[in-house]
Amino acid sequence: MASLLTLALISELRGIVGERGLITAANQLQTYECDGLTAFRIPPLAVLLPESTKQVQGILRICDRERIPFVGRGAGTGLSGGALPSENSLVISLARMNRILNIDIPNQQITVQPGVINANVTAAVSPQGYFYAPDPSSQTVCSIGGNIAENAGGAHCLKYGFTVTHILELTVVLPNGDIATFGSKTLDTPGYDLSGVFVGSEGTLGIATEATLRIVRKPETIQVILAAFDTISSAAQSVSDVIASGLLPAAMEIMDRLSIEAAEISVHPNYPSCEALLLIELDGPEVEVNLQMTSVIEICKKNAAWETRLAVDEKARFLVWKGRKAAFAAAGRLSPNYIVQDGVIPRTSLPTVLQQLNAMAAKEGLRVTNVFHAGDGNLHPIVLYDRDNPGEEERAIDLSLRILEVCVQAGGSITGEHGVGREKQCSMSYMFADPDLETMQRVRRAFDPLNLANPEKIFPTPRLCGERSRGAYAPHPIETSGIAEVF
Numbered sequence: 001m002a003s004l005l006t007l008a009l010i011s012e013l014r015g016i017v018g019e020r021g022l023i024t025a026a027n028q029l030q031t032y033e034c035d036g037l038t039a040f041r042i043p044p045l046a047v048l049l050p051e052s053t054k055q056v057q058g059i060l061r062i063c064d065r066e067r068i069p070f071v072g073r074g075a076g077t078g079l080s081g082g083a084l085p086s087e088n089s090l091v092i093s094l095a096r097m098n099r100i101l102n103i104d105i106p107n108q109q110i111t112v113q114p115g116v117i118n119a120n121v122t123a124a125v126s127p128q129g130y131f132y133a134p135d136p137s138s139q140t141v142c143s144i145g146g147n148i149a150e151n152a153g154g155a156h157c158l159k160y161g162f163t164v165t166h167i168l169e170l171t172v173v174l175p176n177g178d179i180a181t182f183g184s185k186t187l188d189t190p191g192y193d194l195s196g197v198f199v200g201s202e203g204t205l206g207i208a209t210e211a212t213l214r215i216v217r218k219p220e221t222i223q224v225i226l227a228a229f230d231t232i233s234s235a236a237q238s239v240s241d242v243i244a245s246g247l248l249p250a251a252m253e254i255m256d257r258l259s260i261e262a263a264e265i266s267v268h269p270n271y272p273s274c275e276a277l278l279l280i281e282l283d284g285p286e287v288e289v290n291l292q293m294t295s296v297i298e299i300c301k302k303n304a305a306w307e308t309r310l311a312v313d314e315k316a317r318f319l320v321w322k323g324r325k326a327a328f329a330a331a332g333r334l335s336p337n338y339i340v341q342d343g344v345i346p347r348t349s350l351p352t353v354l355q356q357l358n359a360m361a362a363k364e365g366l367r368v369t370n371v372f373h374a375g376d377g378n379l380h381p382i383v384l385y386d387r388d389n390p391g392e393e394e395r396a397i398d399l400s401l402r403i404l405e406v407c408v409q410a411g412g413s414i415t416g417e418h419g420v421g422r423e424k425q426c427s428m429s430y431m432f433a434d435p436d437l438e439t440m441q442r443v444r445r446a447f448d449p450l451n452l453a454n455p456e457k458i459f460p461t462p463r464l465c466g467e468r469s470r471g472a473y474a475p476h477p478i479e480t481s482g483i484a485e486v487f
């Protein structure tokens with residue numbers, strides 16, 4: 001189990017990262033006691049800010065020797081408590097490992113340190129006509145390391161794929177301090193796909209210290225249409241009809257009235273005032289985009305869109321996306337506190353699931369606003385509440401978790417892109433049977449037999465989840481001989 005930090009250990013850690021790289025003052029540690037999910041807070045023992053793979057290695061060697069848990073942290077924008085410290089853990093902030101190491105345009109790749117901000121990757125290759133496709137709404141602040149750990153998505157992942165499809169090679173410091181390379185800079189690598197295993201592992205398999213990312217040529221033409229509807233059902237039907245017609249837009253997003261209003265107050269995107277706004281972006285050769293846009297407009301009109309507005313120039317498109325990407329933060333204009341949920345459902349279930357969610361919210365006396373990556377069925381219900389009203393936070397947390405049960409019952413998933421973290425670990429057994437979870441645990445233990453890397457995340461534990469820690473099948477014993485017990 002973890003030891004508390006002794007003066008000798010503090011001095012050893014300072015020897016690795018230098019005076020500037022170690023934070024132990026209680027008031028400064030407060031910044032690191034939670035991520036974007038502020039309902040959960042645990043102060044870390046100390047925060048380390050390494051600047052190189054070697055320094056990360058030095059820290060993890062000490063953690064391994066002293067059995068100290070550690071939690072990697074990028075920009076702390078995670079919404080599932082992934083970067084929440086564990087009891088008696090160190091936080092390793094990768095914020096100072098923020099250099100772009102190499103740009104290789106002929107091979108369409110870029111190598112970066114994990115603390116590089118997502119939007120800075122596109123900024124670095126944009127002059128050469130390229131972009132980095134995964135575009136979480138938090139892209140101006142979140143880090144590539146955090147994106148890798150969460151397999152981050154974004155509006156344009158409908159066409160271009162999630163983070164996992166854009167990772168070529170990773171340098172990872174394993175929990176015992178060994179440095180490993182997963183994947184390769186070439187397109188096909190023999191052996192197990194360890195890069196695929198690492199992406200989405202939420203900091204539980206080690207710390208990524210370098211990543212080579214695939215970049216994509218900018219399309220010749222981009223057009224975005226805003227279609228205004230009187231009901232979410234008509235907007236959702238349009239999404240299904242567009243996909244059924246054989247088109248693959250770059251992005252398809254829906255915002256409900258409350259989200260539209262919040263975005264409007266916050267960044268003034270000048271959206272139509274409606275019950276449901278559908279944003280569809282098409283990209284590609286100009287002739288093709290023009291033709292496809294005609295079909296998209298026809299489909300929207302057939303589903304009773306009463307306004308279809310085209311944003312063709314860069315300034316107009318920028319404003320459209322600025323409004324959509326501001327939607328989570330703008331929820332702060334509607335309520336002092338909120339929880340952003342992240343379920344996935346089959347696209348076609350959107351209207352029925354939303355009816356269910358609205359009924360559940362009304363019963364709890366809470367408001368829920370919705371924005372969706374509608375093309376891939378990824379819902380983001382935002383549960384609004386006021387922490388100062390006794391019991392309201394607990395009801396909001398409970399409602400947000402019950403929303404996930406509804407998603408799973410509809411044939412979906414408990415997370416599309418924000419990860420499981422601390423928030424949803426007790427919901428894993430809605431989706432996975434014991435053998436599924438055990439298999440994942442075995443993978444985790446192969447990397448981290450001492451359970452030091454971001455412990456108490458992802459997996460349901462009896463301590464945190466009680467009966468809900470069990471999966472759908474009858475439990476059977478886990479082989480733990482020679483390796484540390486995880487729970």
Ligand SMILES: Cc1cc2nc3c(=O)[nH]c(=O)nc-3n(C[C@H](O)[C@H](O)[C@H](O)COP(=O)(O)OP(=O)(O)OC[C@H]3O[C@@H](n4cnc5c(N)ncnc54)[C@H](O)[C@@H]3O)c2cc1C
Pocket residue numbers: 035036071072073074075076077078079081082083094114135136137138141142143144145146147148149150151152153154155202203204206207208209328329417418454
């Ligand atoms: C306003 C807002 C909008 C958002 N929109 C989206 C969205 O559209 N799509 C989306 O996918 N997410 C979205 N998010 C969630 C969040 O931004 C993403 O999960 C993002 O990938 C987290 O990056 P980060 O650098 O902040 O990581 P953090 O929050 O610091 O950490 C996230 C996880 O990554 C681990 N980690 C961080 N760095 C490393 C590393 N180098 N090696 C190993 N593990 C590491 C941490 O331990 C933690 O488990 C949004 C968040 C906010 C606040």
